[in-house]
Amino acid sequence: MSEHKYDLVVIGSGPSGESAAMNGSKAGLKVAVIDARSEVGGNCTHKGTIPSKALRHAVHQIMQYNRNPMFRNMSEQKWLSFAQIRLTAQKVTEKQTAMRARFYARNKVDLFFGQANFQDNQTILIELENNKVETLKATNIVIATGSRPYRPPEVDFTHPLIFDSDTILDLATTPRNIVIYGAGVIGCEYASIFNGLGAKVDLINPADRLLAFMDDEISDGLGYHLRGHGVLIRHNETFKSVEGFDNHVILTLNSGKKIKCDAFMWANGRTGNTDQLNLSAIDLPANQRGQLDVDDKYQTTIEHVFAVGDVIGWPSLASAAYDQGRSVSGVISNNGTYRKINSVPTGIYTIPEISTIGQTERELTAAKIPYEVGKAYFKDTARAQITGEETGVLKLLFHRETTELLGIHCFGDQAAEIIHIGQAIMAQKGGGNSIRYFLEHTFNYPTMAEAYRVAALNGLNRLF
Numbered sequence: 292m293s294e295h296k297y298d299l300v301v302i303g304s305g306p307s308g309e310s311a312a313m314n315g316s317k318a319g320l321k322v323a324v325i326d327a328r329s330e331v332g333g334n335c336t337h338k339g340t341i342p343s344k345a346l347r348h349a350v351h352q353i354m355q356y357n358r359n360p361m362f363r364n365m366s367e368q369k370w371l372s373f374a375q376i377r378l379t380a381q382k383v384t385e386k387q388t389a390m391r392a393r394f395y396a397r398n399k400v401d402l403f404f405g406q407a408n409f410q411d412n413q414t415i416l417i418e419l420e421n422n423k424v425e426t427l428k429a430t431n432i433v434i435a436t437g438s439r440p441y442r443p444p445e446v447d448f449t450h451p452l453i454f455d456s457d458t459i460l461d462l463a464t465t466p467r468n469i470v471i472y473g474a475g476v477i478g479c480e481y482a483s484i485f486n487g488l489g490a491k492v493d494l495i496n497p498a499d500r501l502l503a504f505m506d507d508e509i510s511d512g513l514g515y516h517l518r519g520h521g522v523l524i525r526h527n528e529t530f531k532s533v534e535g536f537d538n539h540v541i542l543t544l545n546s547g548k549k550i551k552c553d554a555f556m557w558a559n560g561r562t563g564n565t566d567q568l569n570l571s572a573i574d575l576p577a578n579q580r581g582q583l584d585v586d587d588k589y590q591t592t593i594e595h596v597f598a599v600g601d602v603i604g605w606p607s608l609a610s611a612a613y614d615q616g617r618s619v620s621g622v623i624s625n626n627g628t629y630r631k632i633n634s635v636p637t638g639i640y641t642i643p644e645i646s647t648i649g650q651t652e653r654e655l656t657a658a659k660i661p662y663e664v665g666k667a668y669f670k671d672t673a674r675a676q677i678t679g680e681e682t683g684v685l686k687l688l689f690h691r692e693t694t695e696l697l698g699i700h701c702f703g704d705q706a707a708e709i710i711h712i713g714q715a716i717m718a719q720k721g722g723g724n725s726i727r728y729f730l731e732h733t734f735n736y737p738t739m740a741e742a743y744r745v746a747a748l749n750g751l752n753r754l755f
C-alpha cells in the first residue's frame with residue numbers, strides 16, 4: 292500500500308471530472324483523477340452521449356439515403372444492422388478515449404484506475420485491479436462519479452433480451468421489434484435509432500405527453516413525426532411486469548395490455564453513483580436517487596468535499612458537466628474561472644432533432660408575460676429545400692414591448708446547432724437582446740440561419 296499527496300483529487304473521468312482536473316492543473320494544482328473503469332472518458336464516452344450520438348448519426352445517414360429520390364433512381368434501399376452501426380460508434384469512442392487520455396498526460400494529471408472510496412474527508416482509498424490498495428491524501432476532493440441506469444429489482448437485467456441504456460450497446464442482433472419503456476430523452480432517442488434501423492418500435496410513456504418539459508408544439512411535433520415513421524407511442528401506461536423467454540419478451544402493463552417483442556429496453560430513470568463511495572465515513576448523505584446536494588459553489592455539506600456532474604442532479608447533461616467541472620476547480624483554486632450555470636440549452640437527438648433554450652409558451656402565459664411568436668418553417672427556407680431536410684420549425688418567443696428574446700424552440704435537422712445563434716443574442720445585456728438583431732445583420736444565404744430572419748419578420752409583423 293502506497294500513499295500520495297495532492298491538492299485536488301477528482302473521482303470520475305467523465306466530462307465534469309475531466310474539466311475539473313484540467314482547470315485545476317492549469318491553475319497550478321497537483322491533481323489526480325480516479326476512475327473505476329480502466330479507461331478515461333466516463334459514462335459519457337463509453338455508454339451515454341458519445342455512443343448514442345454516433346449510432347444516431349449512422350442511422351440518420353442511412354435514412355437520408357433511403358428517402359432521397361435521387362438515390363432511389365440509382366439503386367435499391369439499403370439497411371444497416373445494429374452490429375454495423377455499433378462498430379462505427381465504437382470507433383468514435385476509441386478516438387475520444389485516446390484523445391482524452393492525451394489531455395491528462397499533457398497536463399501532468401496522475402491517473403488511477405480502480406474503485407475509489409472515502410476513508411475521511413481528505414483521504415481516498417483506491418481498490419486496484421490486482422487487489423492492491425492505494426491511498427491518496429487530498430486538500431480537496433471532487434466527486435464526479437456520474438450516474439447509471441436505474442434498475443428496478445423486478446426487472447431481470449441478466450436476461451439476454453432485456454436491456455437498459457448501458458447494455459443496449461451490447462445488442463448482438465437487430466431486433467424486428469423492440470419495446471422501450473420510458474419516453475424521456477433516452478427513450479425517445481433510442482426509439483428514433485431503432486425505428487431508423489427498420490425495427491417496429493413501441494414506445495411506452497408513463498406520462499401523458501412526450502418530453503413534457505418542452506414547448507407543447509415541439510413535443511407534439513416529435514410525437515407526430517415519430518408516429519409518422521411508424522413508432523407506436525402509448526401514453527399513460529405504467530409498467531407491471533416483464534418476462535423474458537428464449538426468443539422473446541412479454542411486457543405487461545398495469546392497464547392489462549401485454550406486448551410481445553424481440554428485445555425490451557428499460558429507459559426509465561437514472562441513479563447517481565454514490566453507493567460505492569463509503570460516504571458514511573464522511574457523514575455525507577445521498578438522496579433516494581443517489582444524488583448529492585451542493586451549494587452554488589458545488590460544495591457539499593462536508594468541508595473539502597465538492598460534487599459536480601450527474602451526481603448532483605439537474606441538468607444531468609454532458610454540456611453542463613464540462614462547465615461545472617471547470618467552475619468547481621475555479622472555486623478551489625480561486626483562479627477566476629468560477630461561473631454559476633443557470634441557463635442550459637437542451638439538445639435532443641431524436642430524428643428529427645430538437646433544441647430549446649429559455650421559456651416555453653406555457654411558462655410565459657402562466658407568468659402573464661406579454662410575448663409574441665415568430666416562426667419559420669424549414670420547408671420555406673432555400674437551404675432546407677436544397678438539403679431535402681424540410682421537416683422542422685424555428686420558433687422565437689419575444690417580449691412584445693421590449694422585443695427581447697425569451698425562448699427559442701427548434702425542431703428539425705441541425706436544431707442543436709441552430710439554437711446557438713439565438714442563444715448568443717439572448718445572452719446580450721444592455722438592450723443587445725432583441726429579435727431585431729436578425730433584421731439588422733446580414734446572414735449567409737442559403738443557410739438554416741436564414742430561419743432567424745424569417746421568424747423575426749413573422750413575429751414583428753404581429754406587433755401593432
Ligand SMILES: Cc1cc2nc3c(=O)[nH]c(=O)nc-3n(C[C@H](O)[C@H](O)[C@H](O)COP(=O)(O)OP(=O)(O)OC[C@H]3O[C@@H](n4cnc5c(N)ncnc54)[C@H](O)[C@@H]3O)c2cc1C
Nearest residue numbers: 303305307327333334335339407437600601607608609610
Ligand atoms: C444514453 C445517453 C445519452 C446521452 N446523451 C446526451 C447528449 O446528447 N448530450 C448531453 O449533454 N448529455 C447527454 N447525456 C448525459 C451525459 O452523458 C451525462 O450528463 C454525463 O456523462 C455526466 O458526466 P459526469 O462527469 O457526471 O460523469 P459520467 O460521464 O457519468 O462518468 C462518471 C465516471 O465516474 C466513474 N466512477 C463512478 N463511481 C466511481 C468510484 N467510486 N470510483 C472511481 N470512479 C468512479 C465511472 O466509472 C465513470 O467513468 C446522455 C446520457 C445517456 C445515458
Ligand SMILES: NC(=O)c1ccc[n+]([C@@H]2O[C@H](COP(=O)([O-])OP(=O)(O)OC[C@H]3O[C@@H](n4cnc5c(N)ncnc54)[C@H](O)[C@@H]3O)[C@@H](O)[C@H]2O)c1
Nearest residue numbers: 441475476477478558559560561562580606607638639640
Ligand atoms: N440529448 C440529451 O441531452 C440527452 C440524451 C439522453 C439522456 N440525457 C440525460 O440522461 C438523463 C435521463 O434521461 P431521461 O429523459 O430518459 O429521463 P429519466 O430516465 O431520468 O426519467 C424518466 C422518469 O423516471 C423517473 N426517475 C428518474 N430517476 C429515477 C430513479 N432513480 N428511480 C425511480 N424513478 C426515477 C423520472 O422522474 C421520470 O419520470 C436525463 O438527465 C437527460 O438529461 C440527455
